[in-house]
Amino acid sequence: MKRAAFLDHVSWTGAGIVWTLGAAGVLRAIPAEAAASHTGGFSFVQISDSHIGFTRPENPDVAATLQKTVDAINALPQQPAFVMHTGDITHLATPAQFDAAKQILSTLRAPLVTLPGEHDVIGTPANYFAAFGNADAPKGWSSWDRGGIHFLSLVNVFDFEISGKLGDEQLAFAENDLAAQKASTPIVVFAHVPLFALFPDWGWTTIDGTRLIAALRRFDAATVLNGHVHQVAQHTDGNIRFATASATAYPQPAPGTAPKPGPLMVPHEALLGRLGYRSVTIEPRRGLQYTDRALA
């Protein structure tokens, strides 16, 4: 699938929210060539939902598609400051699956940052922490400054009830952390499950996400980047922009187009067009922009 068709495909309307792409002031997709020409600007990459260990016909070789994603990122003319994996690195959270994922992700040229999805903490988060634990994030969540942006990496799968959940302790951390930032500082928040009500019927929301959203309202520009739903879906709420990312493993149906969420079978030749990564750039006058790029 061509990139234009890919972008076309991800524009849809559902659940009473209008999803837009490329609209003024919303999320602009810029051509890869243009992104590459802006050398010197700060950039990072988001990847998500690799499900290492998944073997079903929807994608019998998830290791290969993750490696293909890594190779594409490594080939970018300007290497990103870091690559953020927004969870579901593995399918069943076994040590062997974490090992396999780590081997592939260790071939990234850029530094890797991760957060867990619900598939990474099945039964216990211990295997995730053993493989991808970070001293700067002893409980899984953390914040840092880079390239003029304040980043917040959150975990909304530790108490995975019907939907994502952040919990009081983490919300207090996020609220205190954000309170210390200037309103003019661009904020980027990462979490696995969408922090807004994308499609609650399928659990595609975070039940206490509204508290975080309230803390983001005073900022001139906040961007919330999630995974979990294996497709690009975008939403704007005041100065807060939300966007879920494509998976590197397999697509899922658009909300409400199937009885339940789950792996979506597409023709073999169309699969790479439904998988991809997101590159994000920020420049002084243009602000934060990103491009969702399919693997084919």
Place this chain on the structure above:
Amino acid sequence: MRSAFWAAATLGVVLGGSSPVPVAADTSEVDTAHTVHIKDFAFVPKRLRIRPGETVRFVNGDDEAHTVTAVDKSFDSAGLDSDRSWNHVFAKAGTYEYFCELHPYMKGTIEVTR
């Protein structure tokens, strides 16, 4: 309902032979087999009544991975991939509520009565 296939698989476990599915350590004394099928993101039957000491086999017939996890955490299948099954012996009488950790709206109950 209990199919010949599952009865055969159960027998394999009893005899210590190789089994086509991963089984938990607590399945050595299988006398009566009950099966809960996982299909279309639901446990079927949603409520099952058994006697103490009986075994329930949970079979994942979905394309998606699931778990069989007690609300009180007294049992947990861990990740149960498509076409896999997991056995659990319910030794004591009681009402056991369980759910899928990956899709928590999937709920079921095992009622163990004398």
